[in-house]
Amino acid sequence: MARLIVARVVLALVVPLLALLPARVAPDLAGDRAALLALRGALDPGRRLPWDPSAPTPCAGRWPGVVCSPSGDRVVELRLPGKRLSGTIPMGTVGNLTALQKLSLRFNAISGGIPADVGNCAELRGLFLRGNQLTGAVPEGFFWLAVLKKVDLAGNRLTGGVSLQFNRLKQLDTLYLEGNDFFGTLPAGLYLPKLSLFNVSFNALLTGPVPASLARMPANSFLGTGLCGSPLTACTNSTPPAPLPSPSAGSDSKSGKLSRWAIVGIIVGAVLIILLIIGFVACLGRRRAAAGRPAGAAADVHEGSAPITVTMARTDRDAVKQSHSPPLAREMISDGNKLVFLGNAPERPYDLETLLRASAEVLSKDALGTTYRATLDGGDPVLAVKRLRAVHLPEHEFHDKAAVLGALHHDNLPRLRAYFYSREEKLLVYDFVGAGSLSALLHDDGAEGCARLDFTERARIALVAARGVAFIHRGGSKSSHGNIKSSNIIVTATRDGAYVADYGVAQLVGAAALPRHGAGYRAPEVKDARSVPQSADVYSFGVVVLELLSGRAPAHALPDGADGVDLPRWVRSVVQEEWTSEVFDATIANEPGVEQEMMRLLQLGMECTEQRPDRRPSMAEVEARIERMVEDACMKANFSSTYGSRSVSA
Template identity: 45%
Template sequence: MAALRSVFLNGNRLSGDFPAPFLALPALVHLSLGGNRLEGAIPPALANLTRLKTLLLEENRFVGQIPDLPLPQLREFNVSFNRLNGSIPASLRSKPRAAFLGMSSLCGGPLGPCPGEAPPPSPAPAGRTPSPTTPAANNPNSGNDERNDKKGNKLSGGAIAGIAIASVVGAALLLFLLICLCRRSGRTKTRALEMPPPSPSAAVQPFDLEDLLRASAEVLGKGAIGTTYKAVLESSATVAVKRLKDVTMSEPEFRERIADIGELQHEFIVPLRAYYYSKDEKLLVYDFMPMGSLSAVLHGNRGSGRTPLDWTIRSSIALAAARGIEYIHSTSSSTSHGNIKSSNILLSKTYQARVSDNGLATLVGSSSSGPSRATGYRAPEVTDPRRVSQKADVFSFGVLLLELLTGKAPSQAALNDEGVDLPRWVQSVVRSEWTAEVFDMELLRNQSSEEQMIQLLQLAIDCVAQVPDARPTMSHVVMRIEEIKMSGGSAEEADQQQSALNQGDEMAEGPSSP
């Protein structure tokens, strides 16, 4: 397709290296591959596509350095949130900072000079531009002017000494003023770090501790990690502020961990915007999510006036949360969320789900890691809540799926001294009458989705397998949910799913309701 001008494949699930055939399209003007899973290096041969006006490669997994791309017509360019490193090439340093966000190993241009690199020269001060020299033949007074200039340019020794003394005194005064300003700033300003937003429109302007103290605030919730407030700043911006407790790590450790958390920005993760660290206060600032948590919406008032959460909403919440967790896992084989539960899944006004509190379990001390935290969600192999594997995250997400399907909170499980957790209760009921007992009544109103609900139930049971290696990866979970949402299934498939459910792990005795 040699005449192809535009390729828009953004927001899919494409994987592998950069598609080489696109490099052989001489007429290509627009190339958008953002939001996929492409990896490897960005090919230098892109420089041969001289007609390119748009090149969008953000939110992939490209590695290595950005190649030199001296494309004369390039207007839109973005490689944010990949895994690139090194120096931004000179041909791209005029692009805005938003084109290079989310990569701590990248430097140069709008991100600031690289280590050992001289900062760009400051522009010349504004002033009169010298007039071009006029030839003496065309100016009868030029000889006198030249003699006058020579006389005027001669300074006495006293004048030179006076200028030198004045310069030294002026520099000393300037240094004194700067020291005073820095000390004053250190007393009044919070050491807030603005995190890189996923897009310029989502950026939060820097603010200090006094801005937060002056803000109108209300408590949104209290947990083992800390208390969360809704704060409305004088600028009318609304943010969520989490006040951490029991943080035992040093300031350098805290800053390093927060930097790692701040880099994980994705459309299904609540972005960390700023933080404050002092001996007595540790604050984190996030985007405010107006609908609150999935826990509150799912288990809140079920009386008249409640908007039921149907299959479409719940399955979409499940998929968005799975994608957010999958992205966290994709950054490193050792990276996990650590505290997946319905109160950490936040919702927008349109019920768009985002994962919150990513990585915060590693910030708090052991006193915040008791049995009350994440009750009912914790994988059986987890002994230290500050050290949670990706397989343990999958278990917690499986409990979350069961919560969405049953409408029951895991905390409802402990009815007696022995207690029956939600996974065991579901498995025991599945053996008998799953249609009447397991699913939330709000879901059963739509009989056409019953087969899909059974498929999601099977996936949830796979996730809560007792043996960690028997659990699927989050990539597989995302793929399964996508397939479930796209297929309606049949009665025969429903029977097959029911048989599969009945052949699950060891089931509890009796269908005792949590």
């Protein structure tokens, strides 16, 4: 009986311990293939990863992002940064890749916890999970990775404390934990002898002194935390705050009774609130009355609505014939204002009444306003009319700035022909120059021609856009575009030309606020939309270059709310992992003959998006360098065509 009891006790202790040991998995290429397909099924239901499941092995199929050993018998690296993966990593996937040496799933939307069986990857040297939505604590299996050197878990939602078990990772030289929800203190005994790069910034719940072993790290490794001590300010032994006195603690005028002045203040405040309510109701009544006038104010087209075509025919001062939501018709005549033409009058004269009768189609919407394609009676001319959202400039200042913009004449800038300014409406009238934006070509599923946009065409678009921006910059050190993004690069229907639109519009609006939409193009030093230096234009242009090469949208760039990536950061992460080919859009990745030009343009895009403005090239240099790339690419294409035709004829 005693033996039976002992046996049961032993089993009760041993079984849980065995459960903690790494699970035995199939150490062969077939097991790796099964694990990868299971991982793809969990994280990539849209099958965006071009992995051929009919391939006998991932090595034979050359699956993108999968690196095999030199002998081709095991998967040793999995690199899938910025692949729009989502969902959770199930057990038996990553943990079954037992020969894995590097795992990079940066900048995706993966949720859930770090898989507990990651400890099965005993050969893992690099783990890069930055920029996901991972939650929970770092699992126990993580600390079994004895040869781990580089760990990047930043930008997630990981919780728990920074454990002393990190001391088991003796080979660790890089540990990035910033931007999570770790809490507690950093253990005083934390010691990683080879650690050279460390960051726990923006974990607001980390408190207490910095361990002595980390005092040599720079202060910016601990920003946004409650930590203290070297290299931060010295820790202080603060006493707990005294409790607030109870209402009955005192007998003076500050106790339970209100003073005479407090009562007067309450009465005055109540009167002010009543007056504000009366004013608000009166203002609302006026707006409703104005909205009910038949003289015709049109409702704004809602954000994100599909392009619509409307027709306006003003018949008299009291009626406007309209269909659906007329984009331009409002009560703009009553104050006597007219269109102000900049430069010469148009060959076919038109006035505001004619513009109001135009057939109009919504082309685009952004934080600054809505742009319409307006076709005047008879079909000619066709104009682009931008209706500004909110202008904070007085009329004389608006006129001066518009005159400066109207004086800019360049082949790659749409010409500003006229403007309209009234109390209620501000319009800009341009020549209509193109069929659609570069953003639509690259990212709209229904856009024709995206799949056929080869590298040379993309480089040409970058070149003509660079010429337009460089021309603006030649106007002086204070001349800048201020809002460069792919939706403001208009490409012609034949894709042999492009224009940079919306130059200077942010200064015309006069608003300092920086809209969230399009933030992925904005240089980090820009704080005021009215004052964008030329170096910030260079940064924005560099993001467009990276967008052209990768086919990926920057963060907050798409109007439908689709997720984008921090392009400069993502590109650098991929290049640092020595997997540069993953940067390029699949349409151009394997394009023959232009590999060098693609790499040169990538390098230029990275230089333009340097964090420090003084390290960025000028737009004149950018224009010259892209021009040489385009010339070299065209020369190679012509040589290849000529050589190929001779070979066929021979």
